[in-house]
Amino acid sequence: MTRETVTVYVDGKPVSVGAGESAAAAALHAGLSYTRTSPVTDEKRAPYCMMGVCFECLMVIDGVPSRQACMVKVAAGMRIERQIGARELG
Amino acid sequence: MSTVCDLLVIGAGPAGMAAASTAARLGVSTLLVDEQAALGGQIYRNVESHSNDADGVSAADWQRGAALVREFRASGARHRAGTQVWQLDPAQEGACKIYVTDGTQADVIRARRVLLATGAMERPVPIPGWTLPGVMTVGAAQILYKTGKHVPQAGTWIAGSGPLLWLFAAQALEAGGKIEGILDTAPRSNFAHALRHSMAALRGRAYLERGLALQARVRRAGVPVIKDVAAIEAKGEDRLTTLRFRVGGRWRDVLASTLLLHHGVVPNVHATRSLRAQHRWDGPQRCFVPVVDAWGMTSAEAYAVAGDGAGIVGAEASALRGRLAALESARRLGVIDEQRRDTEAAPIRGDLARHMPVRAFLDQLFAPRASLLAPADEVLVCRCESITAGRIRDAVRLGCAGPNQMKAFTRCGMGPCQARMCGLAAAEIIAHERGVGMEEVGVFNVRPPLKPLSLQELAALPE
Amino acid sequence: MNETAEAVVIGGGVVGSAIAYGLARRGVKPLVLDEGDDAIRSSRVNFGLVWLLGKGDGMPAYGFWTRRSADLWPEFARELKDFTGVETHYVKSGGVSYCLGEAEYGTRTEIITRMREQAENDPYEARMIDRGELIDLMPRVKFGPEVLGASYGPHDGHVSPLNLLHALHAGMKRHGAAYRPLTPALEVRPLAAGGFEIRTPKGIIATPKVVLAAGHGINPLERQLGFDVEVLAERGQILVTERMAPIGLLPANGVRQTAEGTFLIGTTNEEVGYDTSTTPRAGAAMVRRAIRVIPALAHARIVRTWAGLRTLTKDECPVYEESSQYPGAFLATCHSGVTLAAIHASDLADAICEGRLGANIEPFHSRRLKDQ
Numbered sequence: 001m002t003r004e005t006v007t008v009y010v011d012g013k014p015v016s017v018g019a020g021e022s023a024a025a026a027a028l029h030a031g032l033s034y035t036r037t038s039p040v041t042d043e044k045r046a047p048y049c050m051m052g053v054c055f056e057c058l059m060v061i062d063g064v065p066s067r068q069a070c071m072v073k074v075a076a077g078m079r080i081e082r083q084i085g086a087r088e089l090g
Numbered sequence: 091m092s093t094v095c096d097l098l099v100i101g102a103g104p105a106g107m108a109a110a111s112t113a114a115r116l117g118v119s120t121l122l123v124d125e126q127a128a129l130g131g132q133i134y135r136n137v138e139s140h141s142n143d144a145d146g147v148s149a150a151d152w153q154r155g156a157a158l159v160r161e162f163r164a165s166g167a168r169h170r171a172g173t174q175v176w177q178l179d180p181a182q183e184g185a186c187k188i189y190v191t192d193g194t195q196a197d198v199i200r201a202r203r204v205l206l207a208t209g210a211m212e213r214p215v216p217i218p219g220w221t222l223p224g225v226m227t228v229g230a231a232q233i234l235y236k237t238g239k240h241v242p243q244a245g246t247w248i249a250g251s252g253p254l255l256w257l258f259a260a261q262a263l264e265a266g267g268k269i270e271g272i273l274d275t276a277p278r279s280n281f282a283h284a285l286r287h288s289m290a291a292l293r294g295r296a297y298l299e300r301g302l303a304l305q306a307r308v309r310r311a312g313v314p315v316i317k318d319v320a321a322i323e324a325k326g327e328d329r330l331t332t333l334r335f336r337v338g339g340r341w342r343d344v345l346a347s348t349l350l351l352h353h354g355v356v357p358n359v360h361a362t363r364s365l366r367a368q369h370r371w372d373g374p375q376r377c378f379v380p381v382v383d384a385w386g387m388t389s390a391e392a393y394a395v396a397g398d399g400a401g402i403v404g405a406e407a408s409a410l411r412g413r414l415a416a417l418e419s420a421r422r423l424g425v426i427d428e429q430r431r432d433t434e435a436a437p438i439r440g441d442l443a444r445h446m447p448v449r450a451f452l453d454q455l456f457a458p459r460a461s462l463l464a465p466a467d468e469v470l471v472c473r474c475e476s477i478t479a480g481r482i483r484d485a486v487r488l489g490c491a492g493p494n495q496m497k498a499f500t501r502c503g504m505g506p507c508q509a510r511m512c513g514l515a516a517a518e519i520i521a522h523e524r525g526v527g528m529e530e531v532g533v534f535n536v537r538p539p540l541k542p543l544s545l546q547e548l549a550a551l552p553e
Numbered sequence: 554m555n556e557t558a559e560a561v562v563i564g565g566g567v568v569g570s571a572i573a574y575g576l577a578r579r580g581v582k583p584l585v586l587d588e589g590d591d592a593i594r595s596s597r598v599n600f601g602l603v604w605l606l607g608k609g610d611g612m613p614a615y616g617f618w619t620r621r622s623a624d625l626w627p628e629f630a631r632e633l634k635d636f637t638g639v640e641t642h643y644v645k646s647g648g649v650s651y652c653l654g655e656a657e658y659g660t661r662t663e664i665i666t667r668m669r670e671q672a673e674n675d676p677y678e679a680r681m682i683d684r685g686e687l688i689d690l691m692p693r694v695k696f697g698p699e700v701l702g703a704s705y706g707p708h709d710g711h712v713s714p715l716n717l718l719h720a721l722h723a724g725m726k727r728h729g730a731a732y733r734p735l736t737p738a739l740e741v742r743p744l745a746a747g748g749f750e751i752r753t754p755k756g757i758i759a760t761p762k763v764v765l766a767a768g769h770g771i772n773p774l775e776r777q778l779g780f781d782v783e784v785l786a787e788r789g790q791i792l793v794t795e796r797m798a799p800i801g802l803l804p805a806n807g808v809r810q811t812a813e814g815t816f817l818i819g820t821t822n823e824e825v826g827y828d829t830s831t832t833p834r835a836g837a838a839m840v841r842r843a844i845r846v847i848p849a850l851a852h853a854r855i856v857r858t859w860a861g862l863r864t865l866t867k868d869e870c871p872v873y874e875e876s877s878q879y880p881g882a883f884l885a886t887c888h889s890g891v892t893l894a895a896i897h898a899s900d901l902a903d904a905i906c907e908g909r910l911g912a913n914i915e916p917f918h919s920r921r922l923k924d925q
Contacts, residue, residue: 017238020139021238022237025240028234034329040796046329048230050230050233051211053510053511068541086796177833489726489732492591494590498715505795544854544855548833
């Protein structure tokens, strides 16, 4: 398979990942131990299903909160950040 | 600006691709939409990048997937990737309005008929600690493998039951992954129950042989397989560090950094539920399935469903059911007559007959352990709203007869996953608590949007 | 299975439950009959306002009744919390109705003035506030440029309607009421010697007192008891977002932030019969307005939309009455079961308990609808 790679920034840290991968996969490869905290209990959570069902991978991507990181394909320069608790209205 | 087509196919897995190709070839104006960026669905995810995986445990799967993609590309059907469907309206005056979004702006597709091929998802089975980082599903790990060739590292355990568990274990080992052990939660009695269906299953010998080969491959690799595991718990502060399990009445603790869970797959009925189409409880598969006729037509006018979304049948049978549903859709659209439909359907039904008999055997063999479906009071069932099994039981004791009143009392099912994760598990708990069948308990009402939608996307909906 | 009960309340929604809770608290142990999980349940689809404004236009008694309920609410919420452990999240925050542009501000001013003048002792105490005062009230909210001001009601507030229903069910049970889901009343038969027999799929219940509080379910039963009140259905659609950090928003007609952090956006008024489906066109119109009020809402994500059916009488005011033909049979219906829950559990339950609807309740008799 193709191993074309792109560089994304996971919580500010540059990571090289396959071009066909998701933002959630990039976060896992970057070694992010959790990707969000629950807005209800503040517990740490991480991607669970990777196919758009569980919504545990909600992250801030390119400044937009609550995106399903497993459903977003990486792009060069993409900023992928943890979402902590309930998001701000902005 | 809205799009118009005769047949809208939702979902680009085997059923959706086969259906769209079949319909387009017959001359039906066909549009295939899918939320992913590439064709293939879950089973053939990223298939176009895997075309040179000629060897290995999944080579035949990739070839089948690639053939479906080629057929689709040549069929003349249109494809709109990265498209999320968020509302299905009932047919009105011969047309259905399907609301979609590309993540920026909502739009409407007008279709005379709709074929839902939204597939399956892994059965969520709440266990203590399943929300800890480090715990994910086998399907999730397989997606990481399919899209980036990432394989399990040291410290990985797999637990549960189902064909996918063995397939993934074999795939992962073949690709150089590391698995510390497999906890098989299928009760021993499953095998005896499955034997009742063994004569029929022999007609699907290929499935059985492949399954045995996968298990043998895993054992040859020296991975310990612990049978008849009765309970599993994931432990850790901020992430998984220890896996506890009970076998033969004794608890054991092992160090673990990753736990992959799998308890079979169930139809993704979110879309058909939202249409309020009729569903029935499938006892052997322990899930709700839409009621369909021999062509996949649902009780909702103009809507068909094919593939695992109409009951779990596997990828090959899914594609065949997609073709049958496409034929009948084409007939109802007036593009072909009954005779042509039946002529085209005959060989497909012949093929289907080879795939179906093995199902009852597999359903029994991998049936989830009953005790796992009745989690202890402190176990989180609703991950989004952090609602425990105990809270659900309290609501039942207050008189909640079903999930909808229970949801009102607890917020279970109100989070962004819209009860996809907790729906079946919560219904199982209510049924158990009330001592009635699942059919009587029912499930959560599904409301639009089928996936969360920003206010500005909705605001931009054409008037 | 045949049984007897001191009183039977037909309907386990927020109206029936509040009355049942009030009866049970006074030592009458009612039996509450309810439908199943798929009942058309207006209580489960409510916006959650405890609201005065607009209540009683043309019927001042309704204004005062509502004001009294709003006055009772803080103590009522405390009592429910202490007794059941269920937090209703009631806050007497004051409420607003936003005005976008001069025309809306003008119309709103007229309504407020008219409502004040109608009642002798203005129960609403509402007033118009300009944009500056609005910002003073909600310093963290960034309003859109079209927001010129709002009407402000100091006695308005909001509550979680679902937690309220939960608390009422837990409370009535703890006070000794019995709750029977999946047990709709199929027939209510007055007995010659007084009292009633209620037929359900599970058996017959004999009782000296029956309260018909079943929302739209009143229609098929009421004539058997000598009532004649048409309960109409009006559809209202609501959208709810994911949980967000609190922004200090006062509740308003079209938008409120719940205690959990979600934003509710509503609502429509549609006459479509018993159809609870939602329409994207109506949803889009509601969110466009919400974005004009608070532009940052544009980025919030909607997780669910639903539609509920209001239980309306012809003049949109409540009906409470005892059957003149069959004493001991009461009927209660209104479209503001959340706002009125506090007074239903106290004044109304007291009156039903005593078997006499007094002067404060008399104006709500349905004969007013026939005079129109």
